[in-house]
Structure formats: C-alpha cells, structure tokens
Amino acid sequence: MLRVGERVPDALLDAHVVDARGTSQRLADWWGDARTLTLFVRHFGCAGCAVHVHEAAGRLPELSDLGVATFVVGCGTPAHAARFVDRMALEGIGLTVLTDPSLAAQRAAGLTRSGWGAWGVVPIVRSARLWLEGFPTHLPAGDTSQQGGTLLLDRRRSVRFFHASARLGDNASMSDVMEAALAMAGEHSLLP
Amino acid sequence: MAYLLHIANVLYLGSYLVKDMLWLRVLTVVAGVLLMATFYLRADPMWDAIGWNVLFGCINVVQIVLLVRERRPVRLADREQRLYQLAFRSLSPREFRKLIDLATWREEADGARLVERGEELDRVMVIAEGHADVHVEGRPHVHLGPGRFIGEMSFLSGQAPTADVHAEGDVVLVVWSSRELRAFLGASPDLRAAMQLVIGNDLVTKLRTA
Numbered sequence: 467m468l469r470v471g472e473r474v475p476d477a478l479l480d481a482h483v484v485d486a487r488g489t490s491q492r493l494a495d496w497w498g499d500a501r502t503l504t505l506f507v508r509h510f511g512c513a514g515c516a517v518h519v520h521e522a523a524g525r526l527p528e529l530s531d532l533g534v535a536t537f538v539v540g541c542g543t544p545a546h547a548a549r550f551v552d553r554m555a556l557e558g559i560g561l562t563v564l565t566d567p568s569l570a571a572q573r574a575a576g577l578t579r580s581g582w583g584a585w586g587v588v589p590i591v592r593s594a595r596l597w598l599e600g601f602p603t604h605l606p607a608g609d610t611s612q613q614g615g616t617l618l619l620d621r622r623r624s625v626r627f628f629h630a631s632a633r634l635g636d637n638a639s640m641s642d643v644m645e646a647a648l649a650m651a652g653e654h655s656l657l658p
Numbered sequence: 659m660a661y662l663l664h665i666a667n668v669l670y671l672g673s674y675l676v677k678d679m680l681w682l683r684v685l686t687v688v689a690g691v692l693l694m695a696t697f698y699l700r701a702d703p704m705w706d707a708i709g710w711n712v713l714f715g716c717i718n719v720v721q722i723v724l725l726v727r728e729r730r731p732v733r734l735a736d737r738e739q740r741l742y743q744l745a746f747r748s749l750s751p752r753e754f755r756k757l758i759d760l761a762t763w764r765e766e767a768d769g770a771r772l773v774e775r776g777e778e779l780d781r782v783m784v785i786a787e788g789h790a791d792v793h794v795e796g797r798p799h800v801h802l803g804p805g806r807f808i809g810e811m812s813f814l815s816g817q818a819p820t821a822d823v824h825a826e827g828d829v830v831l832v833v834w835s836s837r838e839l840r841a842f843l844g845a846s847p848d849l850r851a852a853m854q855l856v857i858g859n860d861l862v863t864k865l866r867t868a
Contacts, residue, residue: 641851655811
C-alpha cells in the first residue's frame with residue numbers, strides 16, 4: 467500500500483504500460499518529469515470508473531494550470547482503451563489513457579483485488595444508480611476483480627494523495643485530489 | 659364533472675412534457691386541485707384520495723417556494739460587487755453571497771503585520787482594497803494587490819506560514835475563519851470545487867509573478 471510522503475516503489479515506475487495505439491513504455495517514462503495524477507480504473511467498461519474519469523476530465527484545465535499531467539491506467543487491451551477514449555470523448559483533451567493487462571502496475575501500487583467489490587450487493591446497486599445518472603456499465607474490458615485507485619505524485623515521485631478503491635464506485639473525491647494538488651503546487655513558493 | 663378529470667390529466671400530461679422543474683410542479687399542483695375537486699364532487703366523496711392529494715400538493719408548494727427563492731436575483735453591496743468582479747467571477751452570485759455572508763470585513767493600517775511567519779494561521783483573507791507585501795527574511799518577495807488571497811497555502815496545507823505579510827498602505831481585508839470556511843465548504847461540494855478554482859487561479863497568478 468502506498469503512503470503519503472513516501473516515494474513510489476521502483477516496481478511501479480518500471481511497470482510497462484501500453485497506450486491505445488499500442489506504444490509500450492515504462493510508466494515512469496509516460497509520466498516524465500511532471501507532477502502526475504493517475505486514475506487506475508477497474509476495467510474499461512466499469513460505470514464507477516467512467517464517472518470518476520468524467521469528474522477528473524472536468525477539472526483538467528485546473529490540474530494543467532498547476533502543472534499536473536493526468537493519466538488513466540486500465541487493465542484491458544489497447545483496443546479496449548481505444549474504445550474507452552472514443553466513448554468518453556477523451557481524445558485531445560490532455561488526458562493520456564494507458565493500460566496494463568499484466569496488472570503489474572496495479573500490484574505495485576497495492577490496489578485491491580476483490581470479486582465481491584465487483585459483484586456484491588453494494589456494487590450492483592451502485593451500478594444501477596450510475597446507469598440512471600447516464601453512466602451505463604459496458605461489457606467487461608479487462609479484469610473485473612481488479613479495483614481502481616487514485617494516485618497524485620510530485621516531481622520526486624513522492625505520493626501526495628492516494629486512494630485505493632475497495633469496490634466499484636468507491637472513488638476518491640476530486641475536490642480532495644485538487645486540494646492536495648493545490649498544496650503541492652504552492653509548497654515551495656514561500657507564500658503564506 | 660368528467661371534464662375536470664380530463665383537464666387535470668391534460669395538465670399532468672403537460673407537466674410530463676416540460677423540462678423546467680418549477681413549471682412541472684406548478685402544473686402538478688393545479689392538476690391535483692382539479693383532481694381533488696373531482697373526487698369531492700362525487701356523490702360519495704373519495705376522502706382517502708383527497709387526503710393523499712393534499713399531501714402531494716403541500717410537498718409541491720413547499721418545493722415551489724424554495725425554487726422561487728433560489729431564482730430571485732442576488733443583491734450585492736457596492737464593495738461586495740467590486741470584490742466579486744476582482745476575485746470571484748467563477749462563482750455564481752448566489753454562491754458568492756453565501757461565501758461573503760460567512761466573512762468579516764477588516765481594515766488594517768499601513769505597516770500592520772497581517773501574517774507572522776511560523777505562527778499558526780487560523781484565517782484566510784482576500785485583499786478588497788489596498789496592497790500588501792509578502793516578506794521573506796525581511797525582504798519583499800511578492801507584492802499582493804486587490805483580489806489576491808493571503809493565507810491560502812496554510813489553509814490548504816494546514817502548516818504554519820513560511821513568510822510574513824505586511825500591509826503596504828491602508829488595506830481592507832475580507833477575512834474567513836479557516837475552521838468555519840472548511841466546515842462550510844465541506845457541506846457544499848459544488849461550492850468547494852468552485853472555491854478551489856478561485857484559489858487555484860490566484861495561486862497560479864502569484865507563482866507566475868513571484
């Protein structure tokens with residue numbers, strides 16, 4: 467499990483992830499030297515993850531102004547990732563969608579694996595509610611037992627915010643993420 | 659009597675077609691009144707159905723009053739309007755009204771120490787009029803003008819400020835208690851997000867000029 471203030475493990479930095487076009491490289495290379503927000507999604511058909519990405523997409527300009535680059539990491543195939551980009555209208559908005567079908571990145575981040583978190587009563591009720599809000603569940607596009615998470619890192623690759631989801635729809639509050647991003651952006655400014 | 663029933667149902671149909679919540683509720687209330695008249699004018703009045711419709715009508719009337727209140731124009735005093743234009747334009751006037759009602763206005767004389775380095779800061783401020791300087795190791799670091807925040811980093815990080823801030827000439831400040839502001843924003847997720855946008859814009863501007 468990642469902890470705020472600690473550096474992320476090398477296993478996460480070295481995990482190879484692929485983009486929707488099939489380009490594969492280390493997660494650290496995708497991140498570059500920017501501050502990064504990474505949203506780990508369960509699978510690309512998950513309604514709870516779609517709403518989380520939708521909320522984050524709405525705050526991309528704010529994140530970008532603070533020098534934070536935003537990534538989505540799923541666990542389906544690159545074709546699944548491409549369909550997700552298309553369905554969520556993410557092309558060209560400054561958000562990079564990646565995938566790691568081997569789940570190495572998710573394991574290194576200490577994210578939860580739970581079948582109950584996908585097929586239990588709470589996730590099913592939540593899926594129904596999200597469907598009514600306009601976020602339908604699509605066919606599984608990845609490992610349905612893999613749960614998601616939210617990871618904010620500074621340039622030294624230290625954790626500034628981390629949330630590991632226990633089940634579908636257990637998403638971090640984007641306002642909590644933004645608060646951590648604001649504090650991170652201004653920390654060396656000597657502003658009071 | 660049958661025509662009342664038909665008019666009521668046409669109004670219900672109309673309420674299903676409109677998208678505006680206020681119109682939907684108004685049409686439903688009128689339709690409900692006609693329906694109650696239909697039930698009452700029968701040879702054997704249907705009191706159970708009338709009772710349920712009274713309940714539905716009361717709920718709708720309360721919601722109509724709330725909606726009308728929400729849609730009334732927001733009045734801002736001159737100095738509030740100036741501050742809104744300076745720093746809070748990304749909030750709706752109603753959001754700004756709620757926020758400003760929580761704050762106090764304070765005047766400080768030239769040279770007054772507004773923030774002391776290392777001392778826990780329990781407030782967030784915005785300069786409404788005048789200027790202030792952020793001093794690091796006794797030297798001016800950043801010059802702050804009207805509309806700029808003071809103490810927002812301590813508010814976000816919970817840590818003591820790392821610089822002093824002095825009034826440069828007489829200043830008028832709008833001051834929020836950090837604790838009250840945090841509790842207020844915690845209970846209003848939309849306003850919290852809007853406020854983060856305001857603070858973020860302020861921070862980015864200051865970082866670019868620092």
